[in-house]
Amino acid sequence: MTSPSRPTSTPSTRRKTINTMTEPTFGFFDQDTKKEIRRALLKAVSLPGYTVPFASREMPIARGWGTGGLQITLSLIEEDDVLKVIDQGCDGSVNAVNIRDFIVATTGVRTTCHTSDATVIQSRHRIPEQPLTENQILVLQVPVPEVLTTVEPDTGRQKDMHAHRDYSRLWVLLYEDTAQFGDSRISSRYPVAVHDHYVMDPSPIPRYDIPRLHNNPALLLFGAGREKRIYAIPPFTTVTPLVFADRPFRIETFDGICCERCGTSGVFFDQVQREDGTHYYCSDTDNCDSMLKRKQNAA
Amino acid sequence: MSYVAIKGGTEAITASKALYKKMLAGEFPDIDGVQGQLLFGLDRIMGEGALYSQQMGIRAIEYSGCDLLEAAFYLRAHRSTCRRAGIAETVRTEDIRLVRRISSAFKEIPGGQILGPSSDYLFKLLAEKRPVPGPSTIPVAAARGKVAGALDELRRQERILQLEVDQEEPFDITRATPLPPYPRSSLMQMMARGETGSMLAFAYTSLRGYGDVHPTIGELRLGMVALETTHPFTGNRVTVGEIRVTAVESVGSFKKDPRDGKLRLATGFGFCFGFNETKAIAMSILDLAMTWPSFSIGGEDGVATSPEMIMHHIDGIESMGFTNHFKMPHYVTFQADLHTFNKAKDNKHHD
Numbered sequence: 001m002t003s004p005s006r007p008t009s010t011p012s013t014r015r016k017t018i019n020t021m022t023e024p025t026f027g028f029f030d031q032d033t034k035k036e037i038r039r040a041l042l043k044a045v046s047l048p049g050y051t052v053p054f055a056s057r058e059m060p061i062a063r064g065w066g067t068g069g070l071q072i073t074l075s076l077i078e079e080d081d082v083l084k085v086i087d088q089g090c091d092g093s094v095n096a097v098n099i100r101d102f103i104v105a106t107t108g109v110r111t112t113c114h115t116s117d118a119t120v121i122q123s124r125h126r127i128p129e130q131p132l133t134e135n136q137i138l139v140l141q142v143p144v145p146e147v148l149t150t151v152e153p154d155t156g157r158q159k160d161m162h163a164h165r166d167y168s169r170l171w172v173l174l175y176e177d178t179a180q181f182g183d184s185r186i187s188s189r190y191p192v193a194v195h196d197h198y199v200m201d202p203s204p205i206p207r208y209d210i211p212r213l214h215n216n217p218a219l220l221l222f223g224a225g226r227e228k229r230i231y232a233i234p235p236f237t238t239v240t241p242l243v244f245a246d247r248p249f250r251i252e253t254f255d256g257i258c259c260e261r262c263g264t265s266g267v268f269f270d271q272v273q274r275e276d277g278t279h280y281y282c283s284d285t286d287n288c289d290s291m292l293k294r295k296q297n298a299a
Numbered sequence: 300m301s302y303v304a305i306k307g308g309t310e311a312i313t314a315s316k317a318l319y320k321k322m323l324a325g326e327f328p329d330i331d332g333v334q335g336q337l338l339f340g341l342d343r344i345m346g347e348g349a350l351y352s353q354q355m356g357i358r359a360i361e362y363s364g365c366d367l368l369e370a371a372f373y374l375r376a377h378r379s380t381c382r383r384a385g386i387a388e389t390v391r392t393e394d395i396r397l398v399r400r401i402s403s404a405f406k407e408i409p410g411g412q413i414l415g416p417s418s419d420y421l422f423k424l425l426a427e428k429r430p431v432p433g434p435s436t437i438p439v440a441a442a443r444g445k446v447a448g449a450l451d452e453l454r455r456q457e458r459i460l461q462l463e464v465d466q467e468e469p470f471d472i473t474r475a476t477p478l479p480p481y482p483r484s485s486l487m488q489m490m491a492r493g494e495t496g497s498m499l500a501f502a503y504t505s506l507r508g509y510g511d512v513h514p515t516i517g518e519l520r521l522g523m524v525a526l527e528t529t530h531p532f533t534g535n536r537v538t539v540g541e542i543r544v545t546a547v548e549s550v551g552s553f554k555k556d557p558r559d560g561k562l563r564l565a566t567g568f569g570f571c572f573g574f575n576e577t578k579a580i581a582m583s584i585l586d587l588a589m590t591w592p593s594f595s596i597g598g599e600d601g602v603a604t605s606p607e608m609i610m611h612h613i614d615g616i617e618s619m620g621f622t623n624h625f626k627m628p629h630y631v632t633f634q635a636d637l638h639t640f641n642k643a644k645d646n647k648h649h650d
Contacts, residue, residue: 060422097308098420153508
């Protein structure tokens with residue numbers, strides 16, 4: 001399997017002449033908007049985990065439905081990119097289909113469901129099971145970019161707290177939950193420290209996906225359209241969840257469970273309740289398809 | 300419990316968009332005699348005006364020049380001239396003949412997820428042509444019978460907080476002024492008539508910083524439901540008619556139930572006249588925030604956790620009326636203000 005690679009230069013041969021007065025440009029945005037978002041992205045990469053404010057354009061889909069991720073994707077995608085869009089691990093869910101349709105309509109890029117074939121992956125709530133490579137960019141849609149919101153709603157004070165690396169109130173919240181319930185009640189979007197400095201919200205990925213943020217070879221970009229923030233985890237960066245020294249970080253475990261479709265175990269599962277009981281299937285549908293294919297080929 | 304996607308992507312979206320366009324074009328089963336293009340405006344003002352009358356509602360929109368708050372005001376005023384016929388039987392959400400039903404909490408729910416007519420996946424591009432009717436072969440799920448609630452199983456396992464059952468007659472806010480501590484039924488009525496925008500704003504505060512964090516929609520239902528009442532002369536149960544409604548149940552955080560010390564999830568309920576998903580969701584969030592403030596992860600003192608705040612600030616017709624009264628002459632009071640201002644001790648300007 002060959003590793004996908006991001007285009008290194010802008011090929012202009014396939015770019016058609018666009019009348020900017022009547023037609024949207026490649027990737028929906030005008031060039032100034034793309035420039036602004038790219039500058040925010042560069043700053044975000046330079047300051048891992050720091051939330052960079054940006055103007056955040058109005059998109060033809062509702063704010064809170066992935067407009068942050070969409071703006072990042074549209075500002076960096078090139079003609080030769082291969083796009084994958086997933087929602088909760090699935091390429092076929094309605095939100096993923098909708099966003100993919102829009103990106104394709106405004107760029108004409110090729111799309112794929114296979115993680116390994118994609119150069120740009122936009123995702124909601126999951127990191128693909130298959131390890132990412134240096135040639136890939138993962139764009140995560142973020143509802144709440146500010147990790148301190150729960151303990152301090154004032155944005156000015158939040159900024160001060162980050163500047164001083166004052167995360168004491170977050171620690172108190174974690175402590176109170178741990179004392180009462182044995183663990184934090186934060187199930188998804190668990191706070192993480194990036195490069196031993198800024199503490200950030202990793203978007204509502206389950207805890208299972210948190211360790212896979214650490215030293216990931218791919219560039220991880222986070223976009224919050226409604227909250228107008230962009231932030232990043234550059235490739236091979238230290239990412240650690242906030243945990244007490246005497247309490248190990250606990251991820252979701254599915255002991256003794258394998259996918260009813262492909263037989264895989266040790267991945268993140270969707271739990272499905274039906275009249276006849278509880279069923280488990282791979283949350284990452286592409287991974288499930290690959291496993292099933294591999295199994296059939298082996299048989 | 301996990302938060303998973305509604306799958307079935309492409310076909311479901313295509314059918315949903317077609318159904319939505321068909322509904323706006325006035326070609327939707329069960330929505331008779333409504334001017335399709337006015338549907339959501341009409342539903343909104345019937346809820347906020349607290350009068351379910353499509354004819355009067357359409358007239359109110361015309362009279363108000365499509366200022367929807369003003370139109371709701373017409374309905375509310377007209378309502379004062381109507382004699383009350385009686386009290387309907389309690390509507391049960393499982394009796395709603397579904398047009399749309401989604402759960403963001405569960406991938407599969409007994410009775411299934413129905414995307415139904417929705418504008419959620421329409422790109423908001425003005426370059427696109429106006430909605431036109433889609434193909435006429437779109438199946439409509441409205442014919443289903445009773446469909447159990449998506450959270451019923453969790454409720455059966457006693458993992459959801461149970462409200463103390465209030466056996467008293469519902470408080471009627473149109474016949475008496477509720478006083479604190481507000482009966483739940485009075486708060487629910489205030490919210491059912493509340494202005495969509497105000498409720499949205501208050502609910503949103505509790506989502507982003509001033510209270511609870513991120514509730515999950517256990518279930519959202521849109522559909523038609525029959526209203527039944529007891530005939531005043533014959534004493535027989537009669538069906539008065541059918542109304543469009545939206546019902547939402549959302550799930551919040553968990554904590555120890557003070558009654559037995561077991562961990563339980565808190566839920567909120569929203570219900571309104573007509574198809575108005577935004578309002579029903581906002582109402583469920585406000586109910587969650589007010590009813591179970593101690594279950595809020597971010598603290599108990601959010602704006603939306605205060606029944607005082609919600610009770611007195613979400614009625615659009617009241618707040619619009621008072622805000623607009625500032626257009627009236629205030630010569631006397633302002634003259635008095637100026638007088639006091641001029642007399643003020645440190646007013647050097649007037650020395």
